[in-house]
Amino acid sequence: MLLGLHHLIPAFLLPTGFFPPEQVVFETQRLNNTGLPVPNPTHSFWIDSPQANPLAKEGSSGPLTRDADVCIIGAGITGVSSAYHLARNLGTGKMVVILEARDFCSGATGRNGGHLTPPVFIGFYDRQQKYGTEEAKKSYALENYVSSKLLKIIKQEGWDEDLDLVEGGRITMFMTEEEEQKARRDWETARMAGLERVDEVRWLEREEMQAKHGTSFPGTFFHSHNLWPLKLVSKLYSLAKSQGLNSGIDIRLHTRTPVTSISHINNATSSSARRWSLATPRGQVNCSYVIHATNAYASFLLPQLRGEVVPTRGQVIAIRPNLGAQVGRSSWRGNGGFEYWFPRYRREEERPLVILGGARDVAPRFEKDETDDSVLNVEVGKALRGFLPPLFPGMYDPNQEVEWEWTGIMGYTTSSAPFVGPVTDGITSTRVEEYEGQYIAAGYTGHGMPRAYACAEVVASMITADLSGRGNEWTAPAWFPRHYLMGHNSSA
Numbered sequence: 296m297l298l299g300l301h302h303l304i305p306a307f308l309l310p311t312g313f314f315p316p317e318q319v320v321f322e323t324q325r326l327n328n329t330g331l332p333v334p335n336p337t338h339s340f341w342i343d344s345p346q347a348n349p350l351a352k353e354g355s356s357g358p359l360t361r362d363a364d365v366c367i368i369g370a371g372i373t374g375v376s377s378a379y380h381l382a383r384n385l386g387t388g389k390m391v392v393i394l395e396a397r398d399f400c401s402g403a404t405g406r407n408g409g410h411l412t413p414p415v416f417i418g419f420y421d422r423q424q425k426y427g428t429e430e431a432k433k434s435y436a437l438e439n440y441v442s443s444k445l446l447k448i449i450k451q452e453g454w455d456e457d458l459d460l461v462e463g464g465r466i467t468m469f470m471t472e473e474e475e476q477k478a479r480r481d482w483e484t485a486r487m488a489g490l491e492r493v494d495e496v497r498w499l500e501r502e503e504m505q506a507k508h509g510t511s512f513p514g515t516f517f518h519s520h521n522l523w524p525l526k527l528v529s530k531l532y533s534l535a536k537s538q539g540l541n542s543g544i545d546i547r548l549h550t551r552t553p554v555t556s557i558s559h560i561n562n563a564t565s566s567s568a569r570r571w572s573l574a575t576p577r578g579q580v581n582c583s584y585v586i587h588a589t590n591a592y593a594s595f596l597l598p599q600l601r602g603e604v605v606p607t608r609g610q611v612i613a614i615r616p617n618l619g620a621q622v623g624r625s626s627w628r629g630n631g632g633f634e635y636w637f638p639r640y641r642r643e644e645e646r647p648l649v650i651l652g653g654a655r656d657v658a659p660r661f662e663k664d665e666t667d668d669s670v671l672n673v674e675v676g677k678a679l680r681g682f683l684p685p686l687f688p689g690m691y692d693p694n695q696e697v698e699w700e701w702t703g704i705m706g707y708t709t710s711s712a713p714f715v716g717p718v719t720d721g722i723t724s725t726r727v728e729e730y731e732g733q734y735i736a737a738g739y740t741g742h743g744m745p746r747a748y749a750c751a752e753v754v755a756s757m758i759t760a761d762l763s764g765r766g767n768e769w770t771a772p773a774w775f776p777r778h779y780l781m782g783h784n785s786s787a
Contacts, residue, residue: 329594329606329666331553332396336668337701340613340650341525342398342405350399350529355551359577363392363547365758366573366580368554368596369588370395371404373736373747375528377586378546379535380755386762387543392580394573396553396592399532403590403743405525406668406703408611408635408652410626411445412465412519413438413745415492416485417478417632425710426778428488434712436774438745439491445527445748446520454530458522459639463624465519466499468512468686470630475513482515492517508623509687521626521637524744552577557585557596557733570732584758587718587735588751590743591666591706597735599721604714604738607707608665610675611652613699614683618646620690630656634682648698654678668702676700708738712779715750716757719782727782734758735781750779 342348365381367374370393381391395401413435422431449460469475485493497516505511532548539546556574560581569581587593591606616622616638626637634653641647655662657678676697684693708714714722714737718730734757736750753775760769777783 329592329601331555331595332402332592332704333667333669334397336397336401336703337671338699339406339611339701339703340648340699341409341523342401348399348405348525348529350532350548350550351401352550353399354547354549359549359552359575359580360390360392360547361578361580362569363390363580363582364762365389365391365584365586366571366582367391367393367586367588368573369393369402369590370399370548370550371402371588371590371747372524372528372743373590373751374586374588375400375532375535376748376751377588377736377755379531379538380752381758382535382539382542382544382546384755384759385544386759389544391539391544391546392582393546393548394552394554394575394580395548395550397551399548399550400525400528403609403703403705404528406609406611406701407524407744409521409524409637409650410465410519410635411442411522411744412626413442413492414742415496415517416482416490417467419481419485419488419490420477423484423488426776430776430778432488432490433774433776434779435490437749437776440774441745441748442520448531448534449527452530452534454527457530458526460520460522461624461637461640462518462520463626463637464516466508466514466516466625466627468504468510468514468627468629470512474631478515509621509690512686516625519626549577554596583732585733586754586758587733587737590737590739591704593706593714593735593737597718600714603709603722605663605707605709606666607655607705607741608662608668608672608702609652609705609741610654610662610672610679610702611650611700612676612679612697613648613650614680614691614695614697615646615648616690617692620646620687622647622649622687622690629686630682634679636683649683651679651683654682663707666704668704671700671702705741705743706738707740710778711740712776713738713740713746713750714781715753715779716781721782723782725782749774
């Protein structure tokens with residue numbers, strides 16, 4: 296039941312329990328073919344703020360790199376993380392090329408909510424039931440690994456201020472009794488299983504929430520971060536370039552160079568030969584290895600993933616609280632995860648800019664099978680504008696104009712787990728000959744920031760092992776779930 300909010304929130308903002316399950320969309324239709332990203336996306340705060348994206352058009356003109364050892368398709372966090380890991384381990388004299396259809400980091404990474412937040416325990420019970428305890432634990436271990444590794448890099452390189460890194464913690468708000476009960480079941484099950492970080496979670500009763508945060512709903516708190524995603528990826532690319540130079544690896548970036556098809560080079564007879572030819576409007580690029588880092592658009596080049604990696608449109612607005620409102624520094628999750636937000640404080644501003652995303656639950660199909668991020672969904676925008684004022688009485692003006700509003704395309708999967716590793720000819724197949732040398736890390740189901748870096752590391756390590764002749768000896772990291780591997784992406 297609703298906890299005292301039903302008389303305040305319009306019908307279009309009722310929590311997710313009042314809507315058909317999102318997963319039904321997967322079960323009731325097979326979705327359309329995914330094309331290339333549209334050329335004129337909406338303007339994102341992260342991307343289109345002044346001087347935010349100096350790499351935007353890097354390599355979009357001039358000579359195209361025609362030959363490479365590894366071609367990475369996609370210049371978001373997955374593609375750039377792949378280049379970073381390859382720069383550290385690939386070996387001297389190698390060439391890595393990143394090909395991006397639009398501007399640098401113009402996809403989901405440049406359009407998300409800005410949270411570097413592992414789930415800690417949310418959803419553990421269902422994952423345990425589906426995959427078993429150890430596999431479920433690994434899916435959380437991977438996200439803890441990503442958060443810790445990226446934070447370590449940020450601290451070592453002194454990027455904190457440049458990335459607007461904030462350690463404000465994450466508050467998850469429970470808007471129904473059912474939602475809180477499910478979370479407590481997840482927490483207790485995770486605690487009994489010995490899951491990492493569970494003991495860090497602090498439960499917040501409604502009295503504390505009201506006194507400290509101005510809302511009457513209970514919740515949980517744990518330590519986490521938010522940052523500027525595009526700037527993180529820009530810094531990581533520059534670091535990969537410099538490390539590549541030190542180790543004799545040439546890393547190049549070509550934006551506005553979409554890959555339209557991949558064909559096999561018939562005379563390729565060994566792993567050292569060029570096996571694949573990638574077609575772009577600027578010409579062909581030949582390479583030995585391909586990494587598909589296209590997330591929502593994976594099925595454009597890999598049709599076997601049609602209906603398995605489903606493009607899903609997310610929408611975000613940027614607003615400000617009323618003058619004098621004490622909104623804190625924590626990031627938030629509410630309405631079963633359909634809404635997420637956090638305040639960005641700047642020294643010169645009296646009021647922080649609040650980045651708020653979500654509200655897909657008001658759309659008939661949860662914005663699934665939507666690839667057009669050049670448009671806004673009016674109903675979703677209306678729901679976002681109306682979400683915070685009733686939750687935090689007096690803190691937000693429901694009639695204020697938003698300062699930014701944009702959309703982005705995420706990749707959702709039928710299992711909610713990403714596809715990682717060697718490309719196969721189907722999601723439950725281990726046959727790889729037809730795609731020898733092609734790898735994938737995609738389909739993060741709206742949770743790419745704490746997943747992509749590690750998934751890219753796995754793919755990069757597979758390629759370096761294969762190049763060294765030790766491909767059959769590759770061993771998965773202790774934190775990597777087997778069910779993430781393409782060909783194993785199904786329930787236990």
